[in-house]
Amino acid sequence: MKKLYHLPYHELRRKIFDKEIKVKDYAQEILERIKERKDINAFITINEGILEEANLIDNKIKEGEKVGRLAGALIAIKDNICTKGIRTTCASKMLSNYIPPYDATVIERIKIEDALILGKTNMDEFAMGSTTELSYFGPTKNPLDKERVAGGSSGGSGAAVADHQAPLALGADTGGSVRCPASFCGIFGLKPTYGLVSRYGLISYANSLEQIGPMAKSLKDLSLLLSCISGKDERDSTTLPLKDFNFSFEKKGKIAKRVAIIKELVEEGLQRGVRERFYSALEILKDMGIKISELSLKILEYAIPCYYIIAMAEASSNLARYDGLRYGLKLKEGMENFSLYISKIRGEGFGDEVKRRIILGTFILSAGYYEQFYIKAQAIRKIIRKEFDRIFKEYDLIISPTMPSIAYKLGEKSKDPLEMYLGDIETVSANLAGIPALSLPCGYSSNMPVGLQLMGKPLSEGLLLSTAQEFERIRGENFE
């Protein structure tokens, strides 16, 4: 029998509103599911107050009070998004005891809509990784094959949704961190246009690249969550001056007509099974009446180095604040010398990958290398942006596989950082260009899901979602 936790949120919502089910009972069921599936290691922290909070929503509904668009939605939150009163660790020893005194803007926004914070999900430490193996709290396993990774860095959120431990989740995507786990776990994940969703309260890894994004079991849920978190925020100057987003599925939206595939993203390095799924997805698109053209974009050869240079440079500065003086990990000794103390704290508090990126980022920004690396990377980023602009004058979307392979085996990539970085080839361009990118399931290879990526021009989320929805319909295969 189908359990409640199998249902996508929009179906649950109907049952909650019809008073068919109580949020509290649902929450109880979810908590049991999480307990049963502890070996997946999707969560770092569970919200202790969830049942009481569920009760409050039930009472509201019982009293006939107006409730928000996300009433009774239990949302899993990536552990780099600040939640007032709930430990937020970034999966790092450095912040393993850190309880933020404030809510991130996205948390405020979903709370206003009567959503409940289910808990905080596992991730690669400070979002640096593509597998969720690099966590102080241990790796998250892929619910479809526990020998494999869930993807990363928002692996806990991806696994939680795919494994029915949460109907909805928030992740954050710096170079593919929402889309990679969505692809590896077989769910939907969106990286919004840069500036569509406030970053206030998202613990920075690489500010100019990252966006908080929704993850869900259905497009309908995904677009609802996106609508609730989007829009201008006075506390984040990089948000765009837009208000009241509603990516509604009630009306059938416009779908893409002309789509481009980029040679550099589909030729080399794709796993055979992924390539097959991708090309059969192209057939479905053709059935939808979409015209597909192949283009070449040479500059993308530099996308990965460009991405890592910018990300590491920003990270080296963003992570400087962790010095064990004001919050986070503390040492009882060694306070008599500031430099020695922070060296010790940072030596103990950060994992190897984080240290690697801080060291590289520090090097990149040093006198004499700044021009050689940082300035050049910014110049390449500008060119990539322009090239995408040019393509989107003629084409509605660019499509590619989300990841060049299915979920890696545990330990397969995390031992060789360079290999892991190369896996980001399909995803980083969207972050460099600031454009929206959606990952949706498009079939299986070796019993593991394969993701299809749709990229569009800035603020084309509506087009991505309605095209994806039509793709789903034609494919005739509902994920559940």
Next chain:
Amino acid sequence: MRELEVKTLSDMSIKIGLEVHCQLTKLKSKLFCPCSSDYRDKEPNTNICPICMGLPGTLPTLNKEALFYALKVCLALNSEPNKRILFFRKNYYYPDLPKNFQITQYDRGGGVPFSSGGVLKLSSGKEIRIRRMNLEEDPAKIFYEGSITSSRYSLIDYNRAGIALLEIVTEPDMSNPKEAREFLERLKGLLEHLEVSEPDLEGAMRCDANISLMDGTRVEIKNISSFKEVEKALNFEIARQKALISKGIKVKRETRHWDEARRITVSLREKEEEEDYRYFPEPDLVPIAINEEMVKQIILTLPELPEKREKRYVKELGLSETLAKVIAYDRDLMKLFEDSLKYCNLPKKIGSWIVNDILAYLNRKNLTLKDLNLDANKLAKLAEYSEEYKVSDKKLKELLNELISGKKNFLEVLKTLKKEELVQKDEVLRIVDSVIKSNSKALEDYRKNKKVLDYFMGKVMEISKGKIDAKEVRNLLKEKIEEIIK
């Protein structure tokens, strides 16, 4: 003769540049968060929020008002604002920096300063060029037990962290410590006039100096707390460097610390050890465009600047150049002067009182205008009464000083003024009567020749030693004599 020549030569080749950090204390909030910019006299670490504490996940947002304030200063100094305001991160680890980087502006690596160029004129007419201005955040304040070198611990108060600072960097155009001090005093006056800062508040205006002798090595001096100290520190540094040069020792390029207690500079770090700040553009703040319209708007709101004011005082109000200069550059005196003129039209009298009596008193007692119970209204009234009631200048000065020093309140002064006039009137009558009585011959002459009145006048003025009003004496004499000879 030879010695004199050497002295002149070295004086001419002294180059002093200043780097002034001035808090925009008149802002309501900090530069990047909503915390109050009035952090003084608050319990330590109470004027803080997640943003200025740099808590994980927080983002800065620019206080737009700070941008306007900085633009005001930059336009007043004729400094050219850049079309795009860009912020950079200056990365270094120090306990007073909550994020271990400072958000500031940078003129290299793709950045531009807030503004470039500009001048500030000294009283000699010499122009000190401004190199650039930047807007940045103030770090927290560290308290040491005793001194920085001997303290067993440091206490950090983050109340100050994030306060808006305007950094003003000059060209090395000052050729002696006096000029440096005057530059700072003029700059302070300007900031007060523009109502962007209260430089007298503790730590609101701080200054680093750099100095080189005979085109030699540049030495920086940090930790100078006041304008007086700037002069002292520079004088010490000149003496130190001269001594080295005369012994044939090369002056090292270094940063030195002014030890106020010991009145010496001590080496902080040499050039080789200077840090690499790894500047790069602040990704959390978007570039802001400064357009012509904004600049025009601000020009309209600029108050009259001291230089212009000084000229107007001389040309339109007839003040002497000395008076005009002193009043125009001191915001408090200027305000008292301008306000007094709203109540009376006696600029020369008021001007003279302000500089020769009030300022002299303040300097003598080491006080500021705020310490006196004196306002423009009282000053203007006194000036008007002094025109109306005929009292001697000497007595008037005496009364003014009693008012300034608070020995008498305003009402008492007015009473004395009235009484004094009566006393004086009686005195005049007495003298006039006695002169007429003791000159009966002249009285006879007057019948034939009215000009003899001048003779009486002379006598009266002689006896009264010229302390009384001649016009009044003349009228009184005429009246009395006519009465007698009738």
